[in-house]
Structure formats: structure tokens, C-alpha cells
Amino acid sequence: MFGGGGGGLNPRKMEQMMKQMGIDVDDIDAEEVIIRTADHDLVFTDPEVTKMDARGQETYQVIGTPEERDSGSAGELEAGESDDDSAGGVDEDDVDLVVTRTGASEEEARQALEDNDGDLAATVAELE
Known part of the structure; x- marks a missing residue:
């Protein structure tokens, strides 16, 4: 220009x-x-x-x-990927949120997040 x-x-x-x-x-x-x-x-x-x-x-x-x-895979999962200390590429804050929201154990929440590629909504819906 x-x-x-x-x-x-x-x-x-x-x-x-x-x-x-x-x-x-x-x-x-x-x-x-x-x-x-x-x-x-x-x-x-x-x-x-x-x-x-x-x-x-x-x-x-x-x-x-x-x-x-x-499509749709960036964002919330991204935080877990960049945190080298988190197990399996899942953000610990997301695990805590799922535990609080659903009453699931930390291990159940972590596994469900991994199974749902870090999608919080899908994880909570699955565990509720």
C-alpha cells in the first residue's frame, strides 16, 4: 500500500x-x-x-x-501439551476441574481427558 x-x-x-x-x-x-x-x-x-x-x-x-x-483440537489441550510436567499431555488444572465437576477420581478424570483428546465438555459429559 x-x-x-x-x-x-x-x-x-x-x-x-x-x-x-x-x-x-x-x-x-x-x-x-x-x-x-x-x-x-x-x-x-x-x-x-x-x-x-x-x-x-x-x-x-x-x-x-x-x-x-x-479442527477443534487446539486450545484447552494446548495448555497440557506445553506443560512438560503433566502426565500424558493432560493439563492438571483440567484434571482438577473434571474431578470437582464430576466427583470422579483423578485417575478416572485423567484417563477420560486423554480418551477425549483434552475436550473438557466431552469428558465432563462422559463422567456425569
Whole structure:
């Protein structure tokens, strides 16, 4: 839009031009961004996220390389996968939640979460 080809504009000059046009730009310290589609989930881990507000219209820019996952599998299961201390890839907070909600033992809750690929709703429904 503003620069062509070879290196574009200086980022500082670009920011000044955007402010003159009424566009506010803020960086967001995001840990993860998940984009769900009908076919799959795109998971951006530690992405660079910028929010642009142009006269009330917010636009988000996500920069990073996504990992493609099965539809609906990203999110709650993700926390368990990134926690190396949790047994079997299940988040301990999810286990506690299932135990509290259903009265199941920790082992039953953990196994049910694993069987349901970390899906809390399906696990609770199965154990209730």
C-alpha cells in the first residue's frame, strides 16, 4: 500500500503517516493465536501481533508460522501439551476441574481427558 518492492518505508516514518491518517497501532504481547476453520485449526505459538485501530475499525495482524491441527483440537489441550510436567499431555488444572465437576477420581478424570483428546465438555459429559 505505501511502499513498493525494495525495502519499503522506514517503520518510524510509516508509523507517523498512519497516525496522521487517524490509525493507532499497538503491539500485543500474545503467547498464542488460534484460528479455527471448518477443516482445521491454525496455531501460532509466540506470534508477533499488531492491532490497528482506524477510526473504530480494529484490524489484527498476526506474524508467525502456524502449526496446522485437526479442527477443534487446539486450545484447552494446548495448555497440557506445553506443560512438560503433566502426565500424558493432560493439563492438571483440567484434571482438577473434571474431578470437582464430576466427583470422579483423578485417575478416572485423567484417563477420560486423554480418551477425549483434552475436550473438557466431552469428558465432563462422559463422567456425569
